[in-house]
């Protein structure tokens with residue numbers, strides 16, 4: 059009988075983890091899961107890429123038209139054998155073989171989604187149809203990043219997934235909120251009619267490093283303004299509320315949703331609720347106590363309150379956010395300081 063004495067005494071020399079098979083490094087190595095991320099060069103998408111690339115069984119393919127995203131967000135993966143970046147507009151069909159699709163492509167900041175409203179709705183409708191057609195052809199599971207904006211200016215508070223929303227169908231935000239509502243409808247119709255494996259996340263305001271400096275959304279605006287010593291522009295009345303989720307928490311929720319068995323829709327967000335004025339005061343206190351807070355005019359149909367009920371995510375995904383606003387803001391400040399070249403004095 060073969061002796062195992064060559065293993066030695068395990069209490070003296072702990073056994074090393076096995077080395078990956080040499081095949082892993084071969085030209086012909088096949089990963090176990092090929093994952094497509096539309097909009098992967100954007101803020102949330104690029105963080106999702108980072109997380110999925112940590113698993114060496116994943117091969118990640120990003121398609122993006124760089125409208126609001128940037129190759130810079132993915133530069134650490136350029137040339138990696140398990141990573142591929144394709145310039146592609148999802149309003150055009152895409153032929154590719156994949157196992158899973160995270161469908162994020164869509165401008166998300168109000169100033170960008172309103173900039174070309176017709177293109178935004180095309181991205182939500184034709185783009186989502188194209189991705190569903192692809193999922194159907196290859197039998198891939200597909201996850202849509204929908205939004206808390208499907209609740210519109212909500213009459214129920216906090217919002218849970220059974221609330222149908224209060225949305226203006228002809229307003230300036232409709233290209234985005236109605237667009238996402240149609241995208242959700244398409245997801246569920248493909249599920250019922252063609253048996254597609256779908257997942258729908260309703261994401262609430264998410265912030266973190268790598269947001270565009272001039273993205274236009276409130277957290278990035280306030281941090282950039284505070285670092286530049288400019289007034290923080292609070293759009294009136296300032297009493298409107300939002301609930302801010304740190305990006306790593308959100309990405310964790312998306313991955314759990316994709317891996318789990320529930321189709322959703324599932325709210326992913328941080329239930330900590332703040333008025334916009336409270337957010338401005340917090341940024342002022344943490345980043346630059348010398349800046350002033352200035353009231354400016356708001357835009358039409360701005361939702362007056364927003365807070366997720368995350369009971370479903372807790373129960374079905376065992377997910378809840380870990381970062382409180384005061385933990386996340388300094389991490390974003392650090393990233394913005396680096397990119398803006400503003401050093402911290404103290």
Ligand SMILES: NC(=O)c1ccc[n+]([C@@H]2O[C@H](COP(=O)([O-])OP(=O)(O)OC[C@H]3O[C@@H](n4cnc5c(N)ncnc54)[C@H](O)[C@@H]3O)[C@@H](O)[C@H]2O)c1
Nearest residue numbers: 097100101102123124125126127148163164166261263264
């Ligand atoms: N960040 C949030 O607070 C938030 C909240 C709710 C929902 N979401 C959703 O999450 C997703 C990602 O949002 P984000 O904050 O990372 O925004 P983002 O603007 O940084 O990312 C969107 C990405 O999609 C790409 N894109 C846009 N139109 C495209 C098209 N036609 N074809 C290919 N690529 C296209 C952009 O270039 C960009 O890289 C969006 O679907 C958004 O609606 C985000």
Ligand SMILES: O=c1ccn([C@@H]2O[C@H](COP(=O)(O)OP(=O)(O)O[C@H]3OC[C@@H](O)[C@H](O)[C@H]3O)[C@@H](O)[C@H]2O)c(=O)[nH]1
Nearest residue numbers: 166167168205207263275276279291292293298334360
């Ligand atoms: O400089 C600013 C920017 C924004 N705001 C206010 O801050 C609040 C949040 O505005 P943002 O532009 O960050 O984002 P919104 O909550 O309106 O929409 C977001 O909702 C969820 C996602 O789908 C999208 O990321 C985005 O549409 C609004 O009440 C807005 O009026 C300011 O007071 N000052």
